Amino acid sequence: MTSENKRTVIPIGPYHPLQEEPEHFLLYVEGEKVVDIDWMTGYNHRGIEKLAERMTYDQVTFLVERVCGICSTSHPIAYTNAVEDLCGIDIPERAKYIKSIVGELERLHSHLLWVGLAGHYLGYDTVWMWAWKYREPVLDVMEAVTGNRNNYAMMKPGGVRRDIDNEDIPTILKMVDELTPKVELLLKAVQDDPVIHARTKGVGILTPADARAYGAVGPTARASGVDIDIRRDHPYAAYNLVDWKVITTPNGDVYDKAAVRLLEMLESISIIKQCLERLKVTGGPIDACIKEVPPGFGLGHGEAPRGEVFHFVVSDGTNSPVRHKIRAPSYCNVPTFKATCIGETVSDAALILASVDPCYCCTERMSVIEADTGKRTLTGTDLIRLSREKTVRLRRM
Amino acid sequence: MMSMKSIFSDRILEWFEKSEKRFYILIDASNLLQFVDYVFNEVRARYIIVSGIDTQAGIELVYHFALDGAGAVVSLRVILPHENPRIESISPIITGAQWIEREIRELLGVEFLHHPDPRRLLMAEDWPACVYPLRREK
Numbered sequence: 001m002t003s004e005n006k007r008t009v010i011p012i013g014p015y016h017p018l019q020e021e022p023e024h025f026l027l028y029v030e031g032e033k034v035v036d037i038d039w040m041t042g043y044n045h046r047g048i049e050k051l052a053e054r055m056t057y058d059q060v061t062f063l064v065e066r067v068c069g070i071c072s073t074s075h076p077i078a079y080t081n082a083v084e085d086l087c088g089i090d091i092p093e094r095a096k097y098i099k100s101i102v103g104e105l106e107r108l109h110s111h112l113l114w115v116g117l118a119g120h121y122l123g124y125d126t127v128w129m130w131a132w133k134y135r136e137p138v139l140d141v142m143e144a145v146t147g148n149r150n151n152y153a154m155m156k157p158g159g160v161r162r163d164i165d166n167e168d169i170p171t172i173l174k175m176v177d178e179l180t181p182k183v184e185l186l187l188k189a190v191q192d193d194p195v196i197h198a199r200t201k202g203v204g205i206l207t208p209a210d211a212r213a214y215g216a217v218g219p220t221a222r223a224s225g226v227d228i229d230i231r232r233d234h235p236y237a238a239y240n241l242v243d244w245k246v247i248t249t250p251n252g253d254v255y256d257k258a259a260v261r262l263l264e265m266l267e268s269i270s271i272i273k274q275c276l277e278r279l280k281v282t283g284g285p286i287d288a289c290i291k292e293v294p295p296g297f298g299l300g301h302g303e304a305p306r307g308e309v310f311h312f313v314v315s316d317g318t319n320s321p322v323r324h325k326i327r328a329p330s331y332c333n334v335p336t337f338k339a340t341c342i343g344e345t346v347s348d349a350a351l352i353l354a355s356v357d358p359c360y361c362c363t364e365r366m367s368v369i370e371a372d373t374g375k376r377t378l379t380g381t382d383l384i385r386l387s388r389e390k391t392v393r394l395r396r397m
Numbered sequence: 398m399m400s401m402k403s404i405f406s407d408r409i410l411e412w413f414e415k416s417e418k419r420f421y422i423l424i425d426a427s428n429l430l431q432f433v434d435y436v437f438n439e440v441r442a443r444y445i446i447v448s449g450i451d452t453q454a455g456i457e458l459v460y461h462f463a464l465d466g467a468g469a470v471v472s473l474r475v476i477l478p479h480e481n482p483r484i485e486s487i488s489p490i491i492t493g494a495q496w497i498e499r500e501i502r503e504l505l506g507v508e509f510l511h512h513p514d515p516r517r518l519l520m521a522e523d524w525p526a527c528v529y530p531l532r533r534e535k
Binding site for chain 2: 041042045047049050085088212213214215216228233234235296297299301308310312314322323325327331332335
């Protein structure tokens with residue numbers, strides 16, 4: 001038997017009802033060790049860029065809201081930034097605050113979703129239950145602000161669609177205030193647990209050089225000490241009008257990726273509170289009322305929970321874009337697995353894939369197949385069991 | 398950015414500043430690697446993505462790079478002929494560009510020379526050859 005035949009291929013994916021975008025990962029393993037990783041994608045290519053060419057600028061906002069179910073306001077934010085760049089206009093100050101509030105609420109709910117799933121894979125189902133329990137009040141705030149728990153339809157080129165009533169602000173502020181101790185509790189749970197440290201520290205390290213070579217963005221890059229954040233570097237909405245700081249950690253492992261997200265949530269809460277306070281004293285319109293879109297190029301970014309969302313709009317002066325290019329953060333973050341998974345064990349690989357937050361419920365579909373016979377030897381449930389058993393072993397040590 | 402303008406002055410076909418934070422530089426396809434190497438390795442700009450557009454003049458590729466310190470975006474533009482469009486791959490310089498080059502090859506039919514991994518990315522295996530979804534009808 002040659003060494004080639006000893007390799008086992010573990011396919012992960014491609015379909016799972018919880019996934020936003022089906023992807024199919026293939027882990028090549030020798031024994032427990034991952035020696036290579038490959039992926040197939042395109043299972044759910046919906047042709048959104050092509051669809052945008054047949055819609056008006058206003059309609060495209062609703063289209064891009066459906067690019068992703070979790071970060072459904074990040075794409076409209078980046079898209080409206082692009083159209084505003086194309087038109088060369090600035091939006092009213094009140095609209096800027098509302099834009100930031102919705103963007104940060106989305107980051108909170110998305111990060112809490114991630115913390116919960118990460119806890120589940122580690123075998124910490126209490127963390128999972130708690131994180132998702134605490135995600136509910138965030139969605140309640142979102143409903144109070146936008147009228148919806150998801151797909152908020154708040155953005156439009158030139159401003160926002162719906163104002164926040166100043167009379168509601170004290171109630172919303174109280175709801176947001178109540179989130180702080182909950183996030184701090186989760187943060188302490190991760191920081192103080194020696195088993196979580198043992199499972200995640202030094203695992204799946206992404207070096208700053210690799211982060212740059214792959215163009216990694218968001219928490220994935222910031223956990224490797226790469227100090228980039230679109231909110232600060234390419235300011236949009238109200239991010240240059242309030243005080244906050246970019247969170248970076250130096251090590252690039254799974255632990256740091258979790259720490260960046262948890263610490264970022266506290267910053268998000270602070271941004272939301274400051275924006276709400278400013279709204280009380282900032283009147284004026286919420287829409288710059290764009291009448292015409294001139295011919296030319298428009299570029300827009302936004303910092304989504306997973307990193308930079310980038311939209312490029314080309315106009316010929318009609319009321320539909322000629323070309324609309326969208327780049328979601330996972331498009332740059334997922335290829336970093338080539339740098340982070342190789343050399344790690346199978347039970348850690350699930351965690352590393354999860355640490356990038358690539359809509360990663362796909363890992364539940366993992367199964368091990370013998371490369372030469374095609375025989376299925378391990379199911380997805382078995383792999384989660386492997387990961388959880390490792391945590392149990394570490395706990396007993 | 399101004400140093401780039403002077404260093405490459407003889408190789409820039411069109412320099413367009415849409416605003417102080419948006420640079421669009423039209424260059425010849427044969428000089429692409431020099432520009433990308435300079436922007437990525439010398440200026441240390443962050444690679445964002447490549448956009449492909451089918452225009453009347455040809456297939457246009459727009460290579461976007463972020464200057465995060467300055468809050469600016471530099472976009473290198475090249476225009477390739479409709480007949481047999483081909484260009485050097487930038488993936489040997491920027492690992493992260495592999496996916497988008499594979500995507501553009503499938504959606505617009507641009508051949509990327511010396512691409513390290515020129516397999517299909519998005520389209521189904523039985524998708525017909527020479528049919529490109531983002532090409533416009535003549």
